[in-house]
Amino acid sequence: MYEFTNSTERVTRLAAALKERSMGNRSQEWFNKKELDDIGKEMPKETVIIRKAHAIKEMLGKMTDETISLHTHTYEIAPDELIVGVLPMGSNGLGKVFPNYLTEEERRVASYTNRTELSILGHNTVNYEKVLEKGLDGIIQYADKKLQKLLKVDDMIPIENPIENHIDFYRSVIISCQAVIDYANRYAELAEKMAEKETNTERKEELMEIARISRKVPAQKPDTFHEALQSIYFFHVALHASLNFISFGRLDQVLNKYLDAEIMKKEGTEEYKQYLKQCTELFECFIIKAAGRLNMTTEYLLEQDHMDNNAALGVHPYYLDQRAGVNNFLQNIIVGGQTPEGEDATNLMTYMILNAFQNVGLSTPGIYVRLGKKSPADLYQAVAGVLNKTKNLPGILNDDVLIPALYNSLIENVSPGADLEEYQKLANDYCVDGCWEPILNGVSDWTFGMLNCMPIMQCAINQGATIDTNPGMLRGGKVSFISEKVTNYEEFQENFKRYMEFFIDQSTFSLYECYMMDEFIIPSPLFSAVLGTCLERGRDKSWGGVDHNIGGTILIGVPDVINTVAAIKKWVFNNRKYSLDEVIDAMRTNFTAEFSSAIQLQKRYTQMKVDFDTNTGKFGTDDPEVIEIGKFVMDTFCNAVSRSKELADKIFLKSVRNYPADEKKMIYRLRKIAGYNGPSLQTKFGKHFDMKFTAGCGTFEQYPLQGMGIVASANRSSNDPMIANFSPSPGTVTDGAGRILESYSQLPMERLSAGAITDLCINEALCQEDVISGLLHKFIDSKGNMLTLTFGNVDLYQNIYRLSYNALNSDDKESAYKQLEQYKDVVVRVGGWQAPFISMSLEQQKNYILRILNN
């Protein structure tokens, strides 16, 4: 059994330094756009992917510019550091800064499709095993060999498949990978310079070692644990600097083989223990470096807002709750789980990584552990121990649900005779991206659309219109087709299904359409160099490079919808205590009679609200009505996604040659209606190309903003936050956590291969390690999908809430901010990922306090 150790003094100092920095004003550390050359202007004739590669080079170059670094601090090695390289400022909530590379005209057209250079989604994972194995030199050599071959071939290539694209892909891979090697070398130079001046011999040696390693990796294959970590970190910095907020993936699987094989044989010896301690320290240094962009105070956020319309998912503007995403960098580390062959994958690194996370206690990167019936009891116990100490780490992924879910998604519609075993291996090897969506380990390209379920439910009861407070809209917002009024539950179900299908079509078709734009706006040569089959195929990931594209649809607000439908079913359709029109009016007016003189009406609304909120079964319990509605909503959603895939494939994916003559004409017509005139994606990219459609339920950290503009529903007033992710409504379920977890066993969780995460917060005074271990087993046995746990303290949270309120509203803001500093280590789970409690909005804090299970 692995023995947990404590942090070294070095790590304590590094973590303290980061925390201090993150409590200060970081606005000066951001790059100024003027400091970056405009590549679009410099080489407008080049293809976008070549320009992108040059932009990456420009960015990495400027990050190591001594003058610029005076304010960005991106070319520095701080005292004590063993892992070097600095992530430039940026986050999901605060935005990114990167050189322009589009031309003026490209940008103008992109405004029409709501795209910018910064639109890149991230949300993917590198399998660092392959990257380390080849080294960037190996990748460059491979690309160069392919390039030379292509340059010799004449015009034998079909028109849809222009050879120039392959050539430009390999050129851009070479430019961007070389840029990363150059970046690392400049760090070697810096370390050498600092070593010369260093008087402390110990530190001097460390700096020389840093220099040696930075000369070697990521160009070459690492030979030691330190080299492997440094190689990963350099590449991670380069990806994040070039807009791709890409996650770390299964690092325990990657790193285990870099532990010194000779020393590993000497288990129990002092040498062995010392070596593990050193490696743990290195990993802790690595975590702290990855957390470098943290903002722990809310005081200086406004000055750091660098967001533009790039956050769009789909062609419509999508407004992020930026405050909630300030410290979301889309980076997770996944440990445990199974090997591709289906064996338990837990290894020594699994425990060491958990150990390091326990010691460091920062809110980023995230850590998820894959647990299932194959996981050893020791791992459950170790995870329980870490949760007990950190109060919220790690998050849990249920292998027993997610592996079959992904496998079933992968084999949906595969041609007969396909190698199903390969799909099983891919599913066994899954991980999650920087949010929490399950993806394939370094071989898939994930994209997704988000869809709020509440307006769909509103359409189903309000004849295809959202329930809107603006009287000018008459019935409501006309977002869909009109239908008859529903008079009973069966009609409601039928309507809900039709509207679900309408909105799912809308959302999923755009997955294909957006994919087709990416090539010309946001190609990713650096990421594609290491992703799946891109390099072999000579294709960027935006140009049919990978074998496994996954397009997820994440449905927001499912627990809210289930609670509201349960209330309507009980009080309108079954008991007939209220009419549906009455309910719609009450929801529209937030259960408030318009005129204060309407006393009887107000009483009726109050009664209705009471019935909806406190006299109806709730999501998170085993109330049979609620379970039935839950199944109905989830199945309707998943069926709609599958149904959508069939039609979308006909229009966008498959060659018309697959269809009989009369159907061909129909397909051409459908393409025109979809606004698409080009060839099918498989014609363009080859038969290997496909995009699997998957379904998930969640909100991420976005639930406060997602509730804005949504009228009242069960247990929420108009504009209140939606329920976070796939959890019970805060304060409505007061039975033990076991009953909440058990309620998931009756829902079709294995259909949600795009994930559904449940966030629970339990009073910390009640939870010992053994109980936490029991909770983990119960979650796995109940076939939950994903779980985050926080062990919270109501008094503590209320105190922080009070101070945060004062920091915004009182006369003595400064003293409130000062007092808040002492709580910088209090981290909770919000919408799946972690946030320092003091950095959350008042709304989120208040909502969070209600969640805590207290008995």
Added chain:
Amino acid sequence: MKYFEIGWLSTSDGPGSRVVIFLQGCSQRCPWCHSPHSWAESSPLLFNSSRCQNCGMCVDACNQKVHSIQNGSHFLNRDRCINCGMCVAACPNSQNDYLGSALCLPTRTKTAYALFQYVLPQLDIIKQSGGITLSGGEALLQAEEVAEFLKLCKEKNISTCIESSFSLPASRYELVMPYVDYWLAGLRDISLGKNSDEEDKNIINKINLVSKYAKKIIARYPVIDGFTTTAKHKERYLNVMKACHIEEIEFMKCNENMMHYYTLSGIPCEMNLDRIILENNQIEEIAAFFQKEGIVVRII
């Protein structure tokens, strides 16, 4: 089975972390009791004025005219209440089964099987580190159902525990004892020191009877100044413990919030709180007395 509360994760009702079901009904009426709503066959309506917003929804809902609001204050005419629950359903700040509500009728009835199924998911979580405790009220007033419930627990290998006064007839203890791992012996009659020697002997016999099956018996001693704290009380208690070979004792401080459910239920409290609560050092002194005799002591 009739119960009025479930503690889903308790660390002070038997070994480890436990689910505690507080069963309705009690024959004891201990003066220091902090759950007076457990006494009767069914709890009276609990009303928490601090959660009430004086909206008057309950006034309209109640056919018995129990509720009235006068000058911004909510009054209850409890004599008329028939526990129908209409007011609870109408109240915006009340949730079924939630004791933190403004209005609550906490007593629930389930068959032993249904109640077992109800708590089983939580028992799954804590069965490694604890189990189930049936408390009260006086749990063994429902001895037959309790036996049935415990049998179900034992089938699933769940650790069982009962808190009892040992003042009920021996037959009730005989009924359940094969299924009980731990007993929390709240020997109130002995701690009150009112028993005759004969009565003490009776209790000792019952404890010795169940101890043949039990893994452990833990004595519980409510520390109530003026009631249970004199030298005589302590010695008598110690003697009984020795006679039963009980090696552990838990001292239960008088609950500082003991007035809470008197206020909520409208049941008058005969105690003067200021006079019965001891300082920590005084409790430690009593504990030391038992410790000296080689008994394992825990203060809750």
